[in-house]
Amino acid sequence: MTRRPSRYSAVAIALHWVIAVAILSMIPMGWWMSDAINEPGSQALAYRVFQIHKSIGFLILALTALRIVWRLTHPVPALPGAMKGWEQFAARATHAAFYALMLALPLTGWAYVSTGWAVATDTPLAVATSWFGLFTIPHLPFIEHASEAARRTIAWMAMGAHSKLAWGAIVLVALHVGAALKHQFLDRDGVLSHMIPMLPHGDDNQGVAPDPTPAVRWAERLAGVAFVVVIGVAFGMAAKPAPTTEGQSVASAPAPAAAPASDTAVTPGTAAVWTVDKAASTIQFTGTHTGKAFTGRFEQWDAQIWFDPADLAGSKAVVTIETGSAKTGDATQEGSLPGADWLDTATYPTARFETSGFKALGANRYEAAGTLRIKATTIPVVLPFTFDEANGAATVAGKLELDRSALNIGIMSDAGGDWVSKVIGVEIKVKATRAG
Structure with a gap:
């Protein structure tokens, strides 16, 4: 049996804290910019915050993918043996929910910007996504090239899911922080030292919890993922806009344009x-x-x-x-x-x-x-x-x-x-x- 480490690896710790800071910065940023973008005095700044918000979202998506790969290929510290069975189940399910959330939040955001539709005004709004001004991130082609009606519906659903998943993130962060503080100051079992190396270990006499059976492990994962999926799907469906009247366009189309002139035929002048x-x-x-x-x-x-x-x-x-x-x-x-x-x-x-x-x-x-x-x-x-x-x-x-x-x-x-x-x-x- 592989011996469990006493702490997470340096890479896992770095990924944990970078992603945590990124997520915590995204929530107030999202609240502020959603209102500020509609105010003339703050519109320019809100536009730039939107671009930063999108860039951080893609950073979270990339780091989460890396973190999942690292997690699957590196052993993690065992939970304390004194933890009750339901506490162990909840801890592992919460971790699974975090992974699902860190994927779902940026993916729903990506789906939203790919629609080229602004939910705030319920009108088309084609804006590219540039990652910190370094390169353009392409929109999801199966969304970008969908019909206007489909893009509108997807935009409302994606934004509905995205905003409520942000609230789900707040709930999970509160539970996670609360549990960490309980382990550190009430149980004194050293769980927090797994992710903060400078903290002392807990009571080694408590032992470690046995690994769950494969059935229990899958149940824990499914419970965590289900939490995120239910929030996203439920509120995405609830945010679906009322359909437009048949034959009615959701935006005014421009009048037919004149045919382009030739770019090759040039009759020269006689002047110098x-x-x-x-x-x-x-x-x-x-x-x-x-x-x-x-x-x-x-x-x-x-x-x-x-x-x-x-x-x-x-x-x-x-x-x-x-x-x-x-x-x-x-x-x-x-x-x-x-x-x-x-x-x-x-x-x-x-x-x-x-x-x-x-x-x-x-x-x-x-x-x-x-x-x-x-x-x-x-x-x-x-x-x-x-x-x-x-x-x-x-x-x-x-x-x-x-x-x-x-x-x-x-x-x-x-x-x-x-x-x-x-x-x-x-x-x-x-x-x-x-x-x-």
Whole structure:
């Protein structure tokens, strides 16, 4: 018979306390952010707390999987022989419940974010999940690609289970802490020293409890897991929303969009040709997200420019932008932008601006009228800009504002601009030289 150790291994102790601290931090975090996200003054901070909450959740999931593997491959200290049979059963069942809970909490959270649905507003909300800003965690594909009605139902069920499992965690933590203190100060059997090495051992004369039979061991495990499953399933089902009326959409769909223009057919202008210095040129976009200003940029784009103040009729510009190159410095935003509701980079990898005419406004000021195509929608735009030339080198700077609802960007997730401003500013700065 394998001799039981007097304490848990260093790895088991480290995993125990790291997971414990993570779970204890998650509960107040979850309570606060659920209310704060709906308040304009705290929305920006709550958004960031949500991302941290999700990241810690995935950390708990990964560490729990590691802890289970470690537990199955390493012996653990035996329970004191003085413990009554029901106490031993309860102790082992509680441990099983903890393992089930540490898996169920992050998994229900993962299911919820995979739906792309906000329970608070009962509307779609596509937000990527970035693990501490280092890399994007994919959504569960069998949920993400389900129908809108199914995703809505799953979102309500997952959040219902998730919130009540958090209360289950509070109950288990209270029982666990209470039992540990009882062993330490009333029974004085040294059980707490199994997980806190600096504490002294208890009374060695109490002996150790015999290992349970396989039937009892499985009963203990099933009892603990059942506690978590019943909470999750029961409250998940209770949180299921009332079905929508047949034929009624749960969210307003955007109007059909115009077909995209070709990105290849370009009729050149007759004015002077310019070569853009991309290293010294930028295309930026600005707006607000959760009440806080942001600035982004497109890192990959191409421009064909024919321009001469003396030949505006022969001037022309065509700019093609790789939408997947959008960067904002926020990993969650960058993970969300490629989604179908936003830039839909998988279906429409490029956006295109093409001029139809130029107008002089006096001095170095001009206007470029043209069309802008993003995804499948094309709209007319006017870009005011300045043009300064010296010794064959030119500097161009221009700004315009776009209504993202007119371009069908983020309409399913945020048509009202509650999260992301409806008006997005675009600013171009171009340095170029006359070709030839």
